[in-house]
Amino acid sequence: MPYEPPTHSVERSLRATLGAKIVAGVDEVGRGAWAGPVTVCAAVTGLRRAPEGLTDSKLIPAPRRAPMAALLADWVTSYALGHASVEEVDTLGMTASLRLAAVRALEGLPERPDAVILDGKHDYLGGPWRVRTVIKGDQSCVAVAAASVIAKVHRDAAMAELGAEHPPFRFADNAGYPSPVHRAALEELGPTPHHRLSWSYLDALPRWRHLKKVRAPADPGEQLGFDF
Template sequence: MNVRIAGVDEAGRGPLAGPIAVAAVILDPERPIDGLDDSKKLSERRREALFPVICERALAWRIEFVEAGEIDTLNILQATLTGMRRALQALAPAAGLALIDGNRLPRDLPCPARAIVGGDALEPAIMAASILAKVARDRRMVELHRDFPAYGFDAHKGYPSPAHLAALRMHGPCPAHRRSFAPVRESLSSLVRQVAPA
């Protein structure tokens, strides 16, 4: 029997707001998908087109979100590893081997695993996971924009763009912001200074 191999990747480690999205995908060798690549090398339109194809043809897939509050509690690395573990644990059918993009492996995985630096450019299953994670996270940031329109999450997806940093300085953080990240912390302390009595 062939071992079911899951690719695992994340999107959203660098932003100041929103969740990390982690995806795990077991591709079906009988149903190959044309056009897979590292999500960063694909246009938004191409990622959106591949998303339903991956979901439909994969043997199993799972997307997990680790929200801003949990990122602040755990730290960004541990939050990422936690999301990877959850995504793998939730796969049905289960994976027999996980190929994880990066150089760190989560603890307590449900199967053997291998870390692959640059895996999203090398392994089709990791490419598929990178696409699911990126598309799912971008969609979540568009939803957050509707709740908190002052920050422009639909445009920069929570990354520290000049417009985002300016909005942070003007409005302070919203509930979607990661308060453990330095620019968010600094915006909080500057707001405190502004409202403190002289």
Template sequence: MWNKHKGAAWPRVAFQPARPASCLLNFRLIVLQTEGPPAFTPPSSSRALAENRKQCEHCRQMKRSASDSPLLFDIPIAPDFSEEKRLLSRGLKHIVGIDEAGRGPLAGPVVAAAVVLDIDNLPDGLDDSKRLTAARREALYEIILAKAITVSVASLSARSIDGSDIRKAALEAMRRASIGLTLRPCHALIDGRDVPPGLACPGSALVKGDQRSISIAAASIVAKVTRDRMMIRAGAAHPPYGLEIHAGYATERHRAAIETAGPVPGIHRYTFAPIKDRFGV
């Protein structure tokens, strides 16, 4: 764990910019609509109707859980300071953004960052770390450290993840990052659906928070860059796996290396499939 200390909201829209694949999909939908809807055959029995309803409800549940649905969440084109302003208007002085990196990989730690931005010196260009190039993340990382009031980072190892589960480990990393700050924040904005127990202050969970709040976006960048650097060092120590390239995610190269050389204790997560299925816990 380490920390650093130094002494017009965007309009909201009900959609996100379409990526190329989405553009093709939208075009396909337009063509289908102009040609007329496909013929619909209603269920022929009460059992078939019940099954149809069950499938529809499953689809609705899946869409509710897909937090990037533009119809479910009013997400701005880029993260802004509106969430922080709302809290500041209530007299809360220091707002901390918290996010983590590394939930999904087969190897490496989960890393969390907590960032309190200076409202009089906000960095430009902050965004969800996943929407930035590696070079842009590195540049913003240095800017965040230079301009933020305080930054704290904490991580839990692959062994710690295996000892509990990834959700609990991620929440614990966020808790540790929050208590590592050099000042006590008044409120925390956390990316996701859960407020970690034991935070240094009260908190609010924001689904897709790294695309809504620049404080969370800053934390996502710090967490991602910190973890990527850790995985580069791990890759140098364990060359066959290419950890410095894919950061521990389940790429074809990574899976092939695990199958050939086996997982590395302390690096790989033995409770994650396919490692768990192939090598046991």
């Protein structure tokens, strides 16, 4: 399906209105997974022409994602990754975990950004960062699109490594997200140490329901396996 390539219009707006010289695009991956960390990438791209084919990672065919991420790693001005572990997700909830991972990513950049473009409509980052939320920013903003690709490829690779430890779960294929194979493995074997135990998938697994950690979700749908 044809799509409009991302632009620097939001970055230019933040430069004009806030005097922001360094603008970071931020995107996450893993929010809707049953297993694995939530990962956030912060990327600074300046105003250079984006590589051809750059867009939201979900719109890039799987065989092209890793080459695009490798290209971006050299093309961006800087980038950094931040993670929140499954233990942190279970303890803190998704919103707080997203903020924790995003702060870790932003603080990992060599220079502190003057402004941040956050994919989506909800500002889970907050002060003291100056944040502009952009719905579908991973499709429309160059820096956010770059962050989305780097984050997804990095997390997918990490989940594939975990999958080698737990072959029946096929993490290399599903990256810890809901799938029939993933559910069947859970029913037979129960959760691994890499599974989120506060999520509602355990309610449908009578043999393993006793393992569930009770915690009120911070987001609607947080425990339902949605990927916002």
